[in-house]
Amino acid sequence: MRDLERDLAGARDLLVVDASERDTARALHRFEQRRIRRRRRQMGAGGVAAVALVAAVVMSLPGADPIVVPARPIAATDPKPVAPQQRVVYFADGSHATLMQPRTEVRVEASQEDLLELSLAAGEARFEVVPSDTRLFRVRAQDLYVEVIGTSFTVAVRPEDEVDVSVHEGRVAVFAGDNRYELGRDMKLAFVAGRVVVDEAAEDEVEPEPEPKKRKKRRKRARKKKQTQKKERWTALAEDGKFDDAFDALDRTTRAPRGTKDLMLAADVARLSGHPRDAARYLKIVVDRHPNHPRALVAAFTLGRLWQNELKEPRRAAEAFAKARVLGPTGSLAEDALAHEAECWALAGERDKAKDRASTYLTRYPEGRKVKSMRRLAGRAR
Amino acid sequence: MPPTKPSSQDVGLRLVKGQAVEPPDEGPATFEECFSRYHRLVATIGLRMLGRKSEVDDFVQDVFLEVHRGFGKLRDRRAAKGWVRSIAVRVAIKRLRRLRLAATFGLDQPIDLDAFFHNPRQEHATLLLQVYRTLDDLPAKARVVWVLRFIEGEKLEDIAKLTDMGLSTVKRLLAAAQARIQAAVDA
Numbered sequence: 001m002r003d004l005e006r007d008l009a010g011a012r013d014l015l016v017v018d019a020s021e022r023d024t025a026r027a028l029h030r031f032e033q034r035r036i037r038r039r040r041r042q043m044g045a046g047g048v049a050a051v052a053l054v055a056a057v058v059m060s061l062p063g064a065d066p067i068v069v070p071a072r073p074i075a076a077t078d079p080k081p082v083a084p085q086q087r088v089v090y091f092a093d094g095s096h097a098t099l100m101q102p103r104t105e106v107r108v109e110a111s112q113e114d115l116l117e118l119s120l121a122a123g124e125a126r127f128e129v130v131p132s133d134t135r136l137f138r139v140r141a142q143d144l145y146v147e148v149i150g151t152s153f154t155v156a157v158r159p160e161d162e163v164d165v166s167v168h169e170g171r172v173a174v175f176a177g178d179n180r181y182e183l184g185r186d187m188k189l190a191f192v193a194g195r196v197v198v199d200e201a202a203e204d205e206v207e208p209e210p211e212p213k214k215r216k217k218r219r220k221r222a223r224k225k226k227q228t229q230k231k232e233r234w235t236a237l238a239e240d241g242k243f244d245d246a247f248d249a250l251d252r253t254t255r256a257p258r259g260t261k262d263l264m265l266a267a268d269v270a271r272l273s274g275h276p277r278d279a280a281r282y283l284k285i286v287v288d289r290h291p292n293h294p295r296a297l298v299a300a301f302t303l304g305r306l307w308q309n310e311l312k313e314p315r316r317a318a319e320a321f322a323k324a325r326v327l328g329p330t331g332s333l334a335e336d337a338l339a340h341e342a343e344c345w346a347l348a349g350e351r352d353k354a355k356d357r358a359s360t361y362l363t364r365y366p367e368g369r370k371v372k373s374m375r376r377l378a379g380r381a382r
Numbered sequence: 383m384p385p386t387k388p389s390s391q392d393v394g395l396r397l398v399k400g401q402a403v404e405p406p407d408e409g410p411a412t413f414e415e416c417f418s419r420y421h422r423l424v425a426t427i428g429l430r431m432l433g434r435k436s437e438v439d440d441f442v443q444d445v446f447l448e449v450h451r452g453f454g455k456l457r458d459r460r461a462a463k464g465w466v467r468s469i470a471v472r473v474a475i476k477r478l479r480r481l482r483l484a485a486t487f488g489l490d491q492p493i494d495l496d497a498f499f500h501n502p503r504q505e506h507a508t509l510l511l512q513v514y515r516t517l518d519d520l521p522a523k524a525r526v527v528w529v530l531r532f533i534e535g536e537k538l539e540d541i542a543k544l545t546d547m548g549l550s551t552v553k554r555l556l557a558a559a560q561a562r563i564q565a566a567v568d569a
Contacts, residue, residue, distance in 0.1 A: 004532070004560075004563065004564055004567060005532065007506075007509055008509070008513075008532055008533065010503075010506055011503075011506035011507075011509050011510050012533060014503070014506055014507065014510060015426070015429055015430045015510065015533060016426050016429075017422060017425035017426045017428075017429050017438060018422075019421055019422045019425055021418075023421075024417070024418050024421040024422070027417070027421055027425075027439070027442060027443075028414065028417050028418065028421070030439075030443065031417065031442075031443055031446055031447075031450075034443055034447075035447070035450065264504065264505055265503075267504065268503050268504055268505075271504070295505070298504060298505055298508045301508065302504045302508070333508065333511075333512065
């Protein structure tokens with residue numbers, strides 16, 4: 001008997017709605033609109049002013065499809081409340097900027113898959129950046145560039161050519177001309193009239209990057225170390241949901257996955273990192289070499305879906321679904337496997353086989369979920 | 383200006399003498415705050431109860447409509463979370479009954495693996511598909527009880543409170559649902 005409680009513990013995380021603040025703002029907006037519509041219906045008329053109010057609450061800004069909502073404290077524990085006149089600009093990836101002053105001007109200079117570049121022309125803004133390995137978040141203020149990956153920081157453009165950068169969480173790199181400075185949590189740097197001003201207390205913490213030669217060596221060492229770690233840790237990366245990195249590491253590893261658990265994980269890694277053919281290879285090993293293992297049924301079913309949906313080879317898909325039916329003739333996947341098999345035979349041009357499987361479906365599952373489409377395939381459409 | 387290590391005031395820090403400042407939670411002061419705080423919670427309950435991503439948005443709206451009606455009368459705002467959850471459970475039972483009725487007339491949208499999960503681990507996704515297929519055949523109350531116990535991880539006493547049922551009824555429904563689901567995944 002399968003240990004359902006244990007297995008469900010691993011699957012539970014898939015049943016979480018990962019709503020960002022932006023999603024919540026949208027849902028609240030929808031709710032307000034719906035409520036207003038209901039009230040208008042109840043009252044019979046009016047309500048135009050209320051709609052206008054809601055429209056003022058949630059409105060779009062040009063560029064990078066941000067949404068501006070009235071600000072509230074960034075975190076429950078943030079002791080610095082945000083004044084009512086301040087605004088929050090949300091970006092598509094969930095990062096956001098709190099415009100700290102009415103005159104704050106933030107412009108989107110570039111919004112690409114690998115880069116979100118903003119410029120702060122005036123005023124002060126606090127940035128909360130969602131971590132991303134693939135997208136660089138950059139803020140420009142006068143001649144200063146601040147680059148971050150997953151952090152929270154404030155940039156302020158002050159009178160007399162002064163720019164301040166304060167880091168609340170994570171690390172940022174500040175570029176001033178040819179110099180690069182790294183700031184950690186709680187650190188602050190001022191850039192006055194083209195000159196970085198650092199006081200004695202902070203000097204040991206605000207470090208310019210080491211000499212180029214040293215840096216090169218260090219980078220090389222780090223890369224080597226990383227590669228070694230990757231080789232050993234593709235499973236760990238996969239467990240963390242870093243499927244691209246995991247596939248990369250899996251590709252380099254000298255020890256191919258063997259057990260059904262590793263093979264299934266390798267198939268997930270390949271499938272979710274956009275390598276369906278590699279995924280099919282791993283799944284086929286499970287089906288062919290471990291037909292008596294409970295995982296073989298899931299492997300065959302997944303193989304069918306891969307051939308059907310991603311590799312567009314309906315004949316192979318039909319064969320995989322047929323295998324899944326053999327492996328689990330009475331399980332809850334049997335109904336799906338049979339329906340998919342019929343559909344795939346039809347797509348492969350095997351009309352007789354498709355008709356036969358569809359008829360079998362109708363006999364076995366007269367109240368089934370796919371009765372309509374199976375009737376069509378069996379030539380019994382009403 | 384000496385741009386040194388800033389004081390906590392300068393940068394709006396959350397630390398005071400190295401300790402995170404956690405103000406006592408007084409609960410949401412306004413309905414909007416309540417929505418912002420518990421939107422994700424309600425959406426997750428919706429997904430877990432209904433098993434259909436497409437139903438979640440409407441479910442959230444229905445739940446917060448009820449919350450909005452009663453928010454002004456809620457005396458102890460610190461109990462808001464539990465109160466919102468109990469409303470969510472009640473709304474879920476209603477919606478599940480409606481879905482079952484729709485299914486009787488062939489109007490229900492079947493659970494679809496691709497629509498249900500975003501980038502899932504296949505083994506987990508298949509297990510959940512099997513589970514939710516079986517749950518679809520169970521009465522609404524039995525389904526809700528099972529989800530509360532095995533997906534939400536609630537204690538039996540809490541389930542009884544949330545669903546407004548007796549403890550023995552909860553146990554009976556849970557045992558029946560569990561037997562069906564175990565049989566389905568073992569088959």
